[in-house]
Amino acid sequence: MSSIANTDEPAAATAQGHGHSASTLTLAVGAVGVVFGDIGTSPLYAFRETFAAHHGAIGITPDAEHIHGVLSLVFWSMMMVVTVKYVLTIMRADNKGEGGSLALLALIRRASDNRRWTAPLILLGVFATALFYGDSMITPAISVLSATEGLQYIVPGFKPWIVPTAVAILFGLFAIQSRGSGKVGKLFGPIMLTYFGMLATLGVMHLSANPAIILETINPINALRFFQADGFTAFIALGSVVLAVTGAEALYADMGHFGRKPIGLSWLTFVFPALMLNYMGQGAMILSASSPAAAAALVKDPFFLMIPDLVRVPVIILALLATIIASQAVISGAFSLTQQAIQLGFIPRMEIRHTSASAAGQIYIPTINWGLMVMVILLVLFFQSSTNLAAAYGIAVTGAMFIDTLLLAAVLFSLWRWPVWKALPLVAAFLIVDVAYFGANLIKVPQGGWVPLLIGFVIFTLLTTWSRGRELMRASMSESALPIEIFAKSAQNSATRVAGTAVFMASTNTGVPSALLHNIKHNKVLHERILILTVAVQDVPYLESIERYSCKDLGNGFYRVTIRCGFLEETDVPALLRTLDLCGAPFDMMHTSFFLSRQTLLASAKPGMAIWREKLFAWMLRNAASAMEFFRLPTNRVVELGSQVEI
Template sequence: MVASQAADDFGHSDQDQHHGHAPQGSLLALCVGTIGVVFGDIGTSPIYAFRETFAGHHPIDPDPMHIKGVLSLVFWSMMIVVTFKYVFTIMKADNKGEGGSLALLALINRQTAGAKWTAPIVMLGVFATALFYGDSMITPAMSILSAAEGLKYVSTGFDPWIVPIAIAIIAALFAFQSRGTAKVGQWFGPIMLLYFATLSGLGIMHLIKMPLIVFDVLNPLNALYFFYVDGFTAFVAMGTVVLAVTGAEALYADMGHFGRRPIKFSWLFFVLPALMLNYMGQGAMILTMTPAEAQEAIRDPFFLMVPDMISTPVIILTILAAIIASQAVISGAFSLTQQAIQLGFMPRLSIQHTSEKAAGQIYIPAINWGLAVMVLLLVLFFQSSSNLAAAYGIAVTGAMFIDTCLIAVVLVTLWKWPKWKALPILALFFIVDFAYFGANLLKVPSGGWVPLLIGLVIFTLLTTWSRGRALMRERMAESTMPMEIFIKSAANSATRVPGTAIFMASSASGVPSALLHNIKHNKILHERVLILTVQIEDMPFVDPADRVFCKDLGEGFFRVKLRFGFLEETDVPATLDKVDLCGPKFEMMHTSFFLSRQTLIASKIPGMAIWREKVFAWMLRNAANAMEFFKLPSNRVVELGSQVEI
């Protein structure tokens, strides 16, 4: 999957142990931060999930049987999908403290490299990544648009301005990304604490009128009776009930920022109760109405449960929560992109660090503006949150199903669980995931095709880049000269000049093409020559003690390998500044970096389809310069080009 899988001149194994990192701070502070970042997506679901189940594209009568059945379905979905599956099972499968589909995929790949079934699992993990991008486009559009729709309850004059207001908020949100979230991020936790407390308060206010509904919701027989009476209708309803658990995968993806314990505590003792109190409050409010009133109120129960005297501040708070939820998804897309680049699934992109203290605070312009355009197009195309709900959910349920496939590999292959223990748990997860994904497939004609199309396009790009890079390295390896032969022939024939030359090489063996071109055209060699390979490991962080490896090849030649985790910044000069293994200390003013720039020539050599070769060539041309990616000083870099056929 990545360069770390290949054997190299250092005899280093991928099974080497490295230290991860632990979130810093008290449990209370981490819980507040968790509530502010992790639970934004799932926290905004009460705005639209209950409404869409009854008044969406497949309406259901808001009678007592259906309301109790749906609320019971919501509760047990949260318990099975979020609590049991993610909090108590999947979150235990961390990669040195990091979570998420790519981190889990890297963990599986590192420990099962060479197995016949590894390739399909890798493809599943990559497709989950592609689906996440589709979700990261729909979530801001859905959250902000649904929150902005609450403004019509402040004044009916806002009605024609809802879409323009949502567009303005989204545009401002993406424009702000380049400044980072460090300054405003400290307010995320308190705002979301207030938001969840408001959800609880609103729910309790209506629950006191019908407290016994709590027992109906906790009783799974009400959900089963819903299926018994209205089998297909209940199955269709699952397509919108799942909106109540969208954001569950964020618990796992953000685990590295806060740790498993704060996420578990925050979910069990604050977020889950707040969400269920609000859902039950919405249900209780509808049940206390006449059938005619219920039919009208079910179109927007969340905003109708807010008393008029506090409607304006609650709607403003809801919009802020939607913005925070969107911010978390956008930041997640940046983080996922960084991982995908480091693991070899995406071309290098310009990555800017927006915080001196938090390494995870990054900004990727290409991803930011690509997301911005897609989110704005979604809002303009669908116009309302109800229309968007038809597209929302299929990417989430697809990613959840893939997570279950990955955790199945972990339980059976890595953790060696006995079948009697693993199979019942996996069967429950697969049945639930199949049901939700199947129900969401019914949305494909009315908008569900959008995230699937986005996911398919991104999946094609990710796999094309990964396959193209592998083919390029194969072609370049075919023409490389063994380093020992080169040193013997070149050391005595070329003129040696003062200073250090560092030749960047993607392979840890053979002679880099830039070195061959340099000796061919310039006929000189520096006194010290380093063949430098930057290797990204299948783990988030590498122990600094294992960062640098140096091998003396003789005649002033050294082969150096720098190892980084897939969440670390690849700052080559800063790392070399601490190296004292390869002769005298490095001085940047006396060091030159030589880079190879390949120009791709599509050919009929078996490897990839011609159209994919052209796509790969386009991605290669638009990739960020290696000089920027490795933080090399621009006045010390020399680029030498070559042509490669694949």
């Protein structure tokens, strides 16, 4: 059983998130390389998919009215979803500088005082986390596959090699993850700056022949006319228009790495203009076609067809590099999210490797890496093309955006105490947009939208089963727990004391750990100093050292110690103990033994969880990483003692 405790005890008001020492401009440039990769590769397929025939509907005719309507939808989607919702609103709801659905969820849980609506919101936040894993599988598949399809414009007859090439690139990308993204990451900024500059340049080249399209794009009446003229077909098109804003949630999730201001600055001054120039350039190119047949040919792949022959090869290679970077950012995000979920008690312990001595956020989780790789490659082999994958892409993104709005509503009303007249119109506007996009993508379920939903529900089941199982296991163990004060007095005369320190890891800060009971029962010895240690993960990302430790002297050499950590901090127990000066002499690891409890779960008919979920929890418990590895305990100083528990 994990000895991490998730407490709802509020951290002191002095706790702060990690700061950013670099300048705002430097951080803004870095954000371009990491944060905007996903949304930056959308021009490769979003505009094309909006005009394509989907789900039995007739494709949209690429005439002036429809192009102006689609461009207006793209522009106002970016304004409402990315700029207003994420950059100007949700990113203000940070948890000590950190963003993302789990960070926001922890913030709400800490401030809600366990009100009736807290539990449903927690479930929604967990489901948003599950949808992110679906997104992290589809993003590398569609991004790399769409760029690889561009190689057919360089190499004639390349089409049969598109899928094998994409699979090879993806395999190589996942294979190098164990080496860390630090060195590769230094190239991300310059490459993505060049890429966005290329997007803007291509757009301006075609806009010069039709600059009036700019005014048509920012005119919302064109979007309304599109719906008025085409009705349900326009609604279906929304499911593809949303592809232009996929990756918006990454702005919030990566806020802790760069800060709100640098991300907002790079979006408003560089990324947003570059994207819109390219989309308008694609529209202007199609409008400049000499005939409807020529326009129909151009709209089938406008991004690659807008590239001049002279620079076709370097531009397509640059686009391929951009998709790899976008995939890398999502994979790194999955590692970070998994670490948070482990610390917050939603995922079993996993092996976490730190790939940088200086950057704590650069981690590698083998189980997640290879699991993602298998799923991404299966998606490429199953769907075969980026057009087919587009049907599966929007569900996860729009579902997560919808949940973010619901969590934001809780923040506005409960945390920020906004008056109803101020908060309700904003939340209503966001909900209308989210519901429209999510509804348009629900139509895609038979054509592939079921994939991220299935992935989301499977992962949601795993996350909630683990969380509920840990809760029931702790309750079962506490029922028969002996008060530590009584145990310390009775054990004093019933066991031989030996030199050294014994640390017994405990999942709760009450009762006697089963490992301690088994040790005295079988070995009949006690060390001179005995620590019953609980690692309590707080609902904040980082803690100051002054609030990290608490120690209670129980007498007779017994101490109950609680070490608090933020959900983004390492749980390196030996390193933390070396800084602890509340329990007598300093700790010498050569004279310290660590005792761990390993529970074997017995499924029972007790109320709490269905039998199949109990068996699932037991399987997850058996396959969880060793507490010795997770807490970085010295291998030659650990003793594990097992017991059986019914839930």
